[in-house]
Amino acid sequence: MDLEWMAWTPPTAIFFITIALILLAMGIWEIISPTIERRGILPLSTTRGDRLFIGLLGSGYIAIAWMGLTDWNLYLSLPVYVSFIGLVMRFG
Amino acid sequence: MNRNHVKTGLLILYFILLMLPIYWMLNMSLRTNADILGGFALYPKHPTLENYIKILTEPAWYSGYINSMIYVSMNTAISLLTALPAAYAFSRYRFIGDKHVFFWLLTNRMAPAAVFLLPFFQLYSTFNLIDTHIAVALAHCLFNVPLAVWILEGFMSGIPREIDETAYLDGYTFPRFFITIFIPLIRAGVGVTAFFCFMFSWVELLFARTLTTTEAKPIAATMTRTVSASGLDWGLLAAAGILTIVPGALVIWFVRNHLAKGFALGRV
Amino acid sequence: MNKWEDNKAWFLVLPVFIVVAFSAIIPLMTVVNYSVQDIFGPGQRYFVGVEWFKEVLNDSRLHDALWRQFLFSGLVLLIEMPLGIGIALLMPKKGWGVSASLVTIALPLLIPWNVIGTIWIIFTRPDIGLFGAAINSAGIAFDHTASPLHAWITLMFMEVWHWTPLVALLAYAGLMAIPEAYYQAARIDGASAWATFRYIQLPKMRGVLTIALLLRFMDSFLIYAEPFVLTGGGPGNSTTFLSIYLVKVAVGQFDLGPAAAFSLIYFLIVLLFSWLFYQALQNVGKGEER
Numbered sequence: 270m271d272l273e274w275m276a277w278t279p280p281t282a283i284f285f286i287t288i289a290l291i292l293l294a295m296g297i298w299e300i301i302s303p304t305i306e307r308r309g310i311l312p313l314s315t316t317r318g319d320r321l322f323i324g325l326l327g328s329g330y331i332a333i334a335w336m337g338l339t340d341w342n343l344y345l346s347l348p349v350y351v352s353f354i355g356l357v358m359r360f361g
Numbered sequence: 362m363n364r365n366h367v368k369t370g371l372l373i374l375y376f377i378l379l380m381l382p383i384y385w386m387l388n389m390s391l392r393t394n395a396d397i398l399g400g401f402a403l404y405p406k407h408p409t410l411e412n413y414i415k416i417l418t419e420p421a422w423y424s425g426y427i428n429s430m431i432y433v434s435m436n437t438a439i440s441l442l443t444a445l446p447a448a449y450a451f452s453r454y455r456f457i458g459d460k461h462v463f464f465w466l467l468t469n470r471m472a473p474a475a476v477f478l479l480p481f482f483q484l485y486s487t488f489n490l491i492d493t494h495i496a497v498a499l500a501h502c503l504f505n506v507p508l509a510v511w512i513l514e515g516f517m518s519g520i521p522r523e524i525d526e527t528a529y530l531d532g533y534t535f536p537r538f539f540i541t542i543f544i545p546l547i548r549a550g551v552g553v554t555a556f557f558c559f560m561f562s563w564v565e566l567l568f569a570r571t572l573t574t575t576e577a578k579p580i581a582a583t584m585t586r587t588v589s590a591s592g593l594d595w596g597l598l599a600a601a602g603i604l605t606i607v608p609g610a611l612v613i614w615f616v617r618n619h620l621a622k623g624f625a626l627g628r629v
Numbered sequence: 630m631n632k633w634e635d636n637k638a639w640f641l642v643l644p645v646f647i648v649v650a651f652s653a654i655i656p657l658m659t660v661v662n663y664s665v666q667d668i669f670g671p672g673q674r675y676f677v678g679v680e681w682f683k684e685v686l687n688d689s690r691l692h693d694a695l696w697r698q699f700l701f702s703g704l705v706l707l708i709e710m711p712l713g714i715g716i717a718l719l720m721p722k723k724g725w726g727v728s729a730s731l732v733t734i735a736l737p738l739l740i741p742w743n744v745i746g747t748i749w750i751i752f753t754r755p756d757i758g759l760f761g762a763a764i765n766s767a768g769i770a771f772d773h774t775a776s777p778l779h780a781w782i783t784l785m786f787m788e789v790w791h792w793t794p795l796v797a798l799l800a801y802a803g804l805m806a807i808p809e810a811y812y813q814a815a816r817i818d819g820a821s822a823w824a825t826f827r828y829i830q831l832p833k834m835r836g837v838l839t840i841a842l843l844l845r846f847m848d849s850f851l852i853y854a855e856p857f858v859l860t861g862g863g864p865g866n867s868t869t870f871l872s873i874y875l876v877k878v879a880v881g882q883f884d885l886g887p888a889a890a891f892s893l894i895y896f897l898i899v900l901l902f903s904w905l906f907y908q909a910l911q912n913v914g915k916g917e918e919r
Contacts, residue, residue: 274483275655276662278676285658299457300636313908318461326904329897336679337686343679372719376733382752382790383736385759389751397757443648446641454638462642464907469653471847471899473892475876479885480659481652503652506645511840564741566854581741599751602744609739610732617728620735 288325295321311361320361324354383606389599397595412600422601425583428494429563430608432577435498436562437555440505444554448513449539453522466507478571485572492574500568505558512557516550517543552619559612581605663889681890691891693866694874695898698850701784701870705849708789710842713796714834718826720801731801734794746858749787760786773860777867780860784868787855792845799841803834843906850899871895 295318304317311323328350335346389397390412391405416422450456451463481500482491490496524546528538544551570582580601613620664681668674685691720730740748753773755761764771773783807830815825853872856862862869862877869877875895879888 271487274480274487275659276666276668276674278662278665280676281658281662281665284661296457316460318458322461322464322904326897326901330901333682333686333894333897336682368719369721372716372721372730375716375719376730379733379737379790379794381759382748385752386748389757401757401762403759439648443644447645450638450641453632454641455632455634456636456638459638462646464904466645466649467843467907468900468903469649470844471851471896471903472653472657473851473872473875473895473899475853475872475879475892477656477660477892479879480656480663483659484652484655499648500652502648506649510645515836560739563739566741566743581743595751595757598747602740602747605741605744606736606739610736613732613735613739617732620731 291321309361311357315361317358320358321354323361324357327353327357386599386602389595390603392596394594394596412596413604415597416600416604422580422583425578425580426604426608428573428577429569429579429581432494432497432501432569432579433559433562435494436501436505437558439498439502440509440558441551441555443502444506444509444513445544445551446539448510448517449543451510451514452517453525463510466510469507470504474567478567481568482571491572492576494577496572497569497577497579498562500572501562501565504565505561508561509554509558512554513547513550516547516553520546549619552616556612556616556620560609563609660889660892663885664893666886668885677886681886682894685887685890685894690866690869691874694869694871697867697869698871701788701852702846702849704785705788705792706842706845708785709793709796709845710838712789713793713841714800714838716793716797717800717804718830720797722805731798734797737791737794738798740791742854743858745787745791746855749783749855749859753783775864777864780864780868784856784859787859788849788852791855792848796841796845799837800834803837804830807833839906843903846906847899847903850902 299317306314306316308314311320315323331349331353332343332346335341335343335349388403388405391408391410392402393409393411396405396407451459485491485496485500490499520543524542525538528542533542566579566581569579573579573582583601665676665678666674667677667680716734720734721727737745750758752758753761753771755765755772761771771779773780811829811833812825815829820828851872852870853876856868856870857873857876860868862873875888875891878884878891
C-alpha cells in the first residue's frame with residue numbers, strides 16, 4: 270500500500286500524535302475518575318470532554334487570528350493554546 | 362369549516378407552485394429542441410417521446426441509471442446495518458465519550474466536500490476501489506451513517522426501556538432480542554431512515570462523479586457530460602432530468618405509509 | 630430516561646466508527662498535511678509552514694465569499710424555517726390527504742442537485758422558461774445571467790423551492806407527535822389558535838426543529854452544485870459562495886495547499902456554528918424538562 274499521497278510532514282505528524290495522546294489520556298482519566306457535569310464561568314454545564322472540545326476549538330480560532338493578524342511565528346503561540354485550554358479545563 | 366377551506370386552499374396553492382418548475386421540465390421533455398426554440402408554449406402542442414426513446418435505447422444513458430441504483434441500494438444497506446446497533450447503544454447506554462462520538466459523527470456532514478475530493482480519490486485508489494459501486498456507497502456513508510444513527514436514536518428512545526429489561530429477564534440474548542423484538546417495534550423508523558439514506562445518496566453528485574469513470578458512473582453525471590458534448594439540447598436535457606426524478610418518486614410512493622406512520626411517531 | 634452505564638456499548642458503535650473513520654479521518658489528515666506544503670505533483674513537495682493560511686486569510690475574495698455565504702445562509706434560515714412550519718400547520722392530519730401531501734412535498738428533495746440547477750435554468754430563461762417569460766412580459770427585464778440582484782433572487786427562489794419541503798416534513802413530524810389530549814385541553818381553556826401554536830405546538834416541535842435548523846444551516850453553508858449549475862458563481866463574483874470559490878482554487882487552479890488551508894478554516898467556521906446551535910437548542914430542552 271502506497272501512502273505517499275498522504276504527504277506526511279513531521280510537524281503535522283506530531284500534531285496528530287499529540288491530539289491522539291490527549292484523547293487517550295482523557296479516556297484513561299475518565300475510567301479512573303468519571304467526570305461530573307458542572308457549571309463554571311461558561312454559560313452552560315459541561316463535562317471534562319466538553320471543556321476539552323471548547324479549548325481545542327477556541328485554540329483553532331486563536332491560531333487563525335494569530336496567522337491572519339500578526340506576522341509572528343506560529344510556534345510562539347503554543348503557550349497561548351496550552352494556557353487557554355488549561356484555563357477552560359479548570360474554570361470552564 | 363371555513364378556516365379549513367382556507368387552509369386547504371393555501372396548501373393546494375403551495376403544491377401548485379411546487380410542481381410548476383417540474384411541470385415545465387416535463388413540458389420541455391416532450392418537445393423536440395427545434396420546437397422548444399421555435400416558440401413559447403404552455404403545453405406541448407406536438408408531444409413526442411423522441412427524447413425519452415433516445416435515452417432509453419442508448420446504453421451510455423441507461424447504464425448510468427443502473428449504476429446509480431446499485432450504489433444507492435448498497436449505501437442504504439450499509440448505513441442501516443451499521444447504524445442500527447450504534448443507535449441502540451446511544452439510546453440505551455452511557456459510555457466513555459458517547460456524547461462526543463455522537464457530535465463527531467454529525468461533524469462529518471459539515472466538512473466541505475469539495476476539498477476532500479482529492480484525498481478521497483487517492484484513498485480509494487490505494488484500495489483499488491476507483492470506479493466501483495462500493496466506493497461511492499462507502500463515500501456516501503460519510504454523511505448518511507451519522508444521519509441514520511441520529512434518526513434511529515430518536516425512534517429508539519421513544520421505546521420504553523422496560524421492554525428491553527423484560528426480554529432480557531425472559532432469557533433473550535441481545536442479538537435475538539434486537540432482531541426479533543426490537544427492530545419490528547421501530548419498523549416505521551427504519552423505513553424513514555432508509556428513505557433519507559436513499560434520498561441523500563441519490564441526490565449527491567460530487568463524490569459519485571469523482572470516484573467513478575465509466576463502470577459505475579451515475580446517471581446525473583452521464584447527463585451533464587452527454588448534454589454538454591452535443592451542445593444544448595434542451596429537450597434531451599429535460600427528459601434526462603425527468604428520468605432522474607422517477608426513481609425518487611417511486612421510492613416515496615412505496616414508503617408513503619411508512620413515512621406517515623414514522624411521522625406519526627414524531628421522530629425523524 | 631436513565632441510561633445503563635456500560636462501556637461494552639462501544640462494541641455496538643464500532644462498525645459505525647470504522648466505516649465513518651475510514652472516510653473521514655484519513656482524508657482529514659491528508660488535507661491538514663496538504664495545507665502546510667507546496668505540492669507540484671507526486672513526490673514533489675516542500676514544507677512551507679503556515680504560508681497558505683496567511684495567504685488565504687488575507688485574500689479579499691475569500692472575505693467577500695464568506696460574507697456572501699453568511700448572507701445567503703441567514704436568508705435561507707429566515708425564510709425557510711417559518712415557511713416550513715407554516716406549511717406543516719396547513720397539512721392534513723388524517724385521511725388520504727396525508728400520503729398525498731407527503732409524496733408531493735417530498736418530490737423536490739429527491740431530485741439530484743445538479744438537476745435542480747437544470748430545472749431552474751429551463752424555468753427562468755427569458756426565451757423558453759415560464760418564470761422568465763412571465764416576468765419579462767410583465768415589463769421587467771429579468772435576466773439572472775446579467776444582473777447580480779436577479780441572480781440572487783433566482784437562487785433564493787430555487788433554494789426555498791428545493792429545501793422548504795424538508796423543514797415542512799420535519800415540522801410536520803413534530804406536530805404529529807403531539808397527543809390529541811393537549812389540543813382538547815387547549816380547547817377547554819378556550820385558547821386561541823396563536824396560543825395553541827405558541828405554547829403547545831412550537832415547544833413540542835423543538836427537537837425536530839433542531840434537526841431542521843442544523844441540517845439547513847450546514848447544507849446551505851456548503852451549497853455547491855445548484856448555484857454552480859445555475860449561475861456558475863456569476864455574474865462577476867456575485868454568487869460565488871465558499872464552496873464554489875474553493876473548487877475554483879482546488880480544481881480550477883490546482884492549488885492544493887491554499888485550497889486545503891481554505892477548507893480547514895471553512896470547516897472550523899461550520900463546526901463552531903453547528904456546535905453553538907446544537908448547544909443552544911439542547912439547553913433550551915433541558916430548561917423545559919426541569
